[in-house]
Amino acid sequence: MRSMIKTAILSLIAIFIIVPTASADNSVSRIDGGNRYSLSVNVAKKGWGTANTVVLVGKKAYADATAAVPLAYQHNAPVLFTNSKNLSSETKKGLTSLKAKNVIAIGTTASVSNNVINQVKKLGISTKRITGKNRYEISTNIAKQMKKPAGVVVVEGHSYAHGIAIAPYAAQKGFPILYTDKKGLRSEISTFAKASNIKQTIVIGGESYVTKAAYNKLKSPTRIKGANRYDIAAKIVNKYKLSTSNTYVARGFGYASAPAAAGIAAKEKKALLLTNEKTLPVHTRSIIGSKNISKFTVVGNSTTVTNTVASQLKNPVVGKKVFLDPGHGAQDSGAVGYGLYEKNLNLDVAKRVNTKLKNAGALTTMSRTSDTFDSLQTRVSKGASANADIFISVHANSNDNSSANGTETYYDKTYAATNSLKLAQNIQPKMVSALGTRDRGVKTAAFYVIKYSKMPSVLLETGFVSSPVDSNILKSATYKDRLASGISSGVSGYFR
Ligand SMILES: [Zn+2]
Incomplete structure (x- = not known):
């Protein structure tokens, strides 16, 4: 009996040794987090380790978080979310572990309260706020704090996914993300573009988002539109040849997780693709297949991007x-x-x-x-x-x-x-x-x-x-x- 077990174990070992390992599944890793605060902290730890400067946004300030990505990139800073009234405990721990010295808070006191600012200061961190009357003004005020840009990105202010999809490229080019509305071109944008002598504009979304009239008022505009947000993200990766050697994947409707994903994709100069939480959309599959992408980092927990999606990414048949x-x-x-x-x-x-x-x-x-x-x-x-x-x-x-x-x-x-x-x-x-x-x-x-x-x-x-x-x-x-x-x-x- 004993020798039989021994033989069985030995042959098991032999099987493990003999099985060839040359062929492999796609590589998929995940940056997890129980909530938006810990997720943004985990993204920061993974992408930055330590960071002198951190950009801080309110828990629901998705537009601010996205517009902040190009500015954050210039400061080599991650973007963290906080509860509006009190500094979230996860964020507080994150600021300490990142060894942050400066915080740039984005938005009004309704978004990041003065109480939060005081709690940050108590950690020995200096603070600064970029604010404005609304998301449109905040986006141009962020732009004014960036190095003088050659171009800008214009997106509709409530189409979060449009801004997120272009954010990694915008950051690398030093282009601010400016918000307009569905009625036409916001005056904040024309004023900023004129003052900064902007030479080039990237417009994200079809004419129902950024009107034809608005488009025609912009300097050398290029419009990127698509069937949906997944298609737009794929088109951006294709058009601007973003590196797919490790592609970030975030939920297209994950308004808190996706800006964090855009931030780390920008920092690492990699592509960002969007997904449905339950299954990979056709347009996302298609670019994965055509570019033979085989390495992914999913940003978000398994309710944000399910394990089904992670398994699809892992399967070498994805997009084929x-x-x-x-x-x-x-x-x-x-x-x-x-x-x-x-x-x-x-x-x-x-x-x-x-x-x-x-x-x-x-x-x-x-x-x-x-x-x-x-x-x-x-x-x-x-x-x-x-x-x-x-x-x-x-x-x-x-x-x-x-x-x-x-x-x-x-x-x-x-x-x-x-x-x-x-x-x-x-x-x-x-x-x-x-x-x-x-x-x-x-x-x-x-x-x-x-x-x-x-x-x-x-x-x-x-x-x-x-x-x-x-x-x-x-x-x-x-x-x-x-x-x-x-x-x-x-x-x-x-x-x-
Ligand atoms: Zn037959």
Whole structure:
């Protein structure tokens, strides 16, 4: 017995040693915090360690916090939130641990009270306040405290995400973020731009945010707009070629966590992308895929940015474009056996794979989503116009001999032979272990859709509808779901 345990332990150790570690998931770290005060402190500790100057904003002063990012950058200062009436205990501890000597408070006494200022002073820290009648005036007053800028950013004062998305770039360029309103250009901006001889303006958001009339009054304006805040953040990263070697990710509606994320992204000269708290938005996935981003820092706790989003970022399939082609359809039923119609089985399996891959972070397209028929040529051209990274055709097998059974994967050597083989080798064992079917292995064959698709492509034969054994397995929803998980994890393995 004892020696058996010993052998078991030894072989376990051997397994750990043998498992190759060359391939890896994406790297995802998280800067956490129980509330906005501790989160902003944790961001500061991570990004700065110590800081002579700290910018202090009120708990709900999201506009001030964002407008403060370029100023904070010039002082190499983090932005901390505080309760308005009393210095938050987390913030107080943060100021001490950062060894802060100066605090620049932003906003009115309603936002950062004089009581807070006095509590800061008691820590032996000198203070200064930048204020104004409203967010518009505060933003221009912040700008006046910055080094003379060559350009400015103009955003609508209540569209927090617009300011946040541009803040890392604005900070690096020394451009202040100025707030206007939906009615037109605020006079504070024209006055400031004229006095500072501004040469260039970046406008964030469409005309419903910053009107055409306002835009036309600005010096050499460029407008960045998008379908939503996620798209805008992605477009900014793309247009200004922000470094994605470690990309910060914050919740698009996280008005307290996102300015903190913008601050550290600015300091480290990195890109900032925005996400929905529950799942990565399509536009965010898309830029992650197109730029092959593989290292992320999430800013916010797991209710702000859920672990589902963190898992998607971690999965190497994130942002990859997968084309799924359920074989046959409509008048072309494919193989038939034991009550199974291949066209329906293929569609069922492909839909399940589609769901699994989407949940994993991929961008998917299907050649068909119902009982319709496409020619083989159409399937190939649909895959090409989807600009897919990989092409997967889902089929089931058939044979006159009912004893033929098992699962196999085909690829073709005409285009992308090496990667097609790699894809097949990743998916095949996962299908077999999901279904418990006979492993017929990876094979080559010049099936039309995999011969003419130029991206890495495979054709899956999930099992034999003509086999009493396989057909029973393929009728089971549980097994089809396991199969879909297996295929999805094989696809992740391919991108790993
Ligand atoms: Zn078929």
